[in-house]
Amino acid sequence: MLHHIPLSKILFLDIETVPEVEKFEHLPPKVQSLWEKKSRYQRQEDISAEDFYERAGIWAEFGKVVCLSVGYFLIHPQREFRVTSFTGSEPELLTAFNNLITQHFDKKDQLLCAHNGKEFDFPFLARRMLIHGIALPDKLNLFGKKPWEVPHLDTLELWKFGDYKHYTSLNLLTHVLGIPSPKSDISGDEVARVFYEEQNIARIKNYCERDVVAIAQIILKFKGESLLDPEEIKSV
Structure with a gap:
């Protein structure tokens, strides 16, 4: 499985997102109303829009990216997996990520890989870039592309096998595949807090980077290759 895709052609990534402001009461009245309408069908009748606001980070219209971690393989002279993160203001980190892709991962045979990336990470990044007026890199601009031309790998989709x-x-x-769990400190619902x-932000960065390593380990498992040893993982 995936034997035809060289590891060096894949950029692994994960993002951590939070509500755009800390509390519902900090939103302008118009945005409060928009959030109430947007969340109406996701929350139960006894849960108010204000109480549900803690989940706003999963919608690009009401959330923002606070950490973006990426990882990539170097194969020669020996296998090494390098991980780095972008933090700071959202426009700054999105611009830095955009520069990385356009300068180093813009070739047709290079792919972006995330877990549930097609439903969350990739569209979230594209939407937030447009909100900030950042030109979309080709890897996120899917307009006019045929399904087989989309340069994305999704470990969740691969595991579904069509289901x-x-x-x-x-x-x-990671548990069922015998891969060390990335959830050793915080979980996704704790990131905003x-x-x-x-x-x-350092704690969030470490959490995000562990997810990137886990995604790379899953791809190694799919390819039938040995998992990464700790000494093969380098933060840069």
Whole structure:
């Protein structure tokens, strides 16, 4: 499986997102109203739009990216997996990521890879770039592309094997495949609290980078190759 795709042609990534402002009450009245309408069909009747706002980070219209981590393989002279992260203001980190793609991962045979990336990471990044007036890199601009021309790998999609009603979390997938769990500190629903209350972006960065490593490990498993040893993983 995936034997035809060289590891060096894949850029692995993960993003961490939070609500665009810390509390519902900090939103302008018009945005509060828009959030109430947007979330109406996702929340139960007894849950108010304000109480549901803690989940706003999963919608690009009401959330923002606070950390974007990427990883890539160097194969020669020996295998090494390098991981780096972009933090800071959202326009800054999105611009830095855009520059990375356009300068180093713009070839037709190079791919972006994430877990549930086709449903979340890739469209979220594209939408936030447009919101900030950042030109979309070709790897995120899917307009006019045929399905087989889309340069994306999605470990969730690969695991589905055509079963579109099936969802498997990254944590569960690593468990069943015998891969070390990336969820050793915080979980996704804690990121907003860590960002706004603890203001601990380093903790979020470490969490995000562990997810990137886990995604790379899944691809290695799919390809029938040995998993990464800790000494093969380098933060740069």
